[in-house]
Amino acid sequence: MRERVVMKLGGGLITQKDQLKVPNLSTIDNLVEQISNVMKEGFDVILVHGAGSYGHLKAKEYRLSEGRIEGFESPLKLTQRQAIEEVRNDMMELNDHIMKALTKQDITAISFPPHQWAKGTGLNFEGDLSPFIEAPRGIVTVTFGDVVPCDEPKLFGILSGDDLVARLSIEVPNVKRLVFAIGGVDGVLSQPPHLATAEDLIEILSPETVYVGEHKSAIDVTGGIGLKVQRGLEVAANGIEVVMVSGEYPERVYKACIGGEFRGTRFKN
Numbered sequence: 001m002r003e004r005v006v007m008k009l010g011g012g013l014i015t016q017k018d019q020l021k022v023p024n025l026s027t028i029d030n031l032v033e034q035i036s037n038v039m040k041e042g043f044d045v046i047l048v049h050g051a052g053s054y055g056h057l058k059a060k061e062y063r064l065s066e067g068r069i070e071g072f073e074s075p076l077k078l079t080q081r082q083a084i085e086e087v088r089n090d091m092m093e094l095n096d097h098i099m100k101a102l103t104k105q106d107i108t109a110i111s112f113p114p115h116q117w118a119k120g121t122g123l124n125f126e127g128d129l130s131p132f133i134e135a136p137r138g139i140v141t142v143t144f145g146d147v148v149p150c151d152e153p154k155l156f157g158i159l160s161g162d163d164l165v166a167r168l169s170i171e172v173p174n175v176k177r178l179v180f181a182i183g184g185v186d187g188v189l190s191q192p193p194h195l196a197t198a199e200d201l202i203e204i205l206s207p208e209t210v211y212v213g214e215h216k217s218a219i220d221v222t223g224g225i226g227l228k229v230q231r232g233l234e235v236a237a238n239g240i241e242v243v244m245v246s247g248e249y250p251e252r253v254y255k256a257c258i259g260g261e262f263r264g265t266r267f268k269n
Helices: 025-040 057-062 080-104 161-171 224-236 250-258
Strands: 005-007 044-050 109-111 140-144 146-149 155-161 175-182 241-246 265-267
Touching: 005 025, 005 161, 005 250, 025 044, 025 080, 025 250, 044 080, 044 161, 057 080, 080 109, 080 140, 080 146, 140 161, 161 175, 161 224, 175 224, 175 250, 224 241, 224 265, 241 250
Parallel strands: 005 044, 005 175, 044 140, 109 140, 175 241
Antiparallel strands: 146 155, 241 265
């Protein structure tokens, strides 16, 4: 069987994360062009994307990551249930931008929104991964971070794209590598992004490595860079190559996917 690559496009890369529902369409197009190039090298691709300004801002406002909150009130007067529907619709809208970009590159792709097939949050979420496992050669399967149902008493929560990529990388056969494409930085840094120089890029990251990442707690409802590092190390422990690169340099994403040389962070466990 052909080898597979799992690619995670960060929400802060493909959207303006601090502006409600503003996609970076040129960035999406450039990255999807590289997916086409990766497929021409003989790899199948599983694509997972983040939420950025299509999910995090509203999810934060309505505390959706916490589950059901009795007596919850918001200045915008939506209930949490109404907010869930809005966030899901917004995520489908962002996903549609991704799917249209794939179509422009003549890539056949199928999207699997998690709220339709997954339950629970974190690495132990429940869900049938067979559509990703059984996808025909040359078909890109797509999914994304989403608001999913949960058991009582929580009833709902946020399933992070980082948890999705970890499970997909480990459980789908023939995955050669996991590539995190992020915005704003070249990889994992040893200094805060606003202080870091070129020398502060961590090229090899292990469980003992001390790193610093920017986590916009006022916006982000998942784990930021910390969750990416944690999940990346867990995937690496299963013998799968894991790398993190700047998606603002699409050629780096291509090189990372095919096993070439690139500027970024390699995970070692």
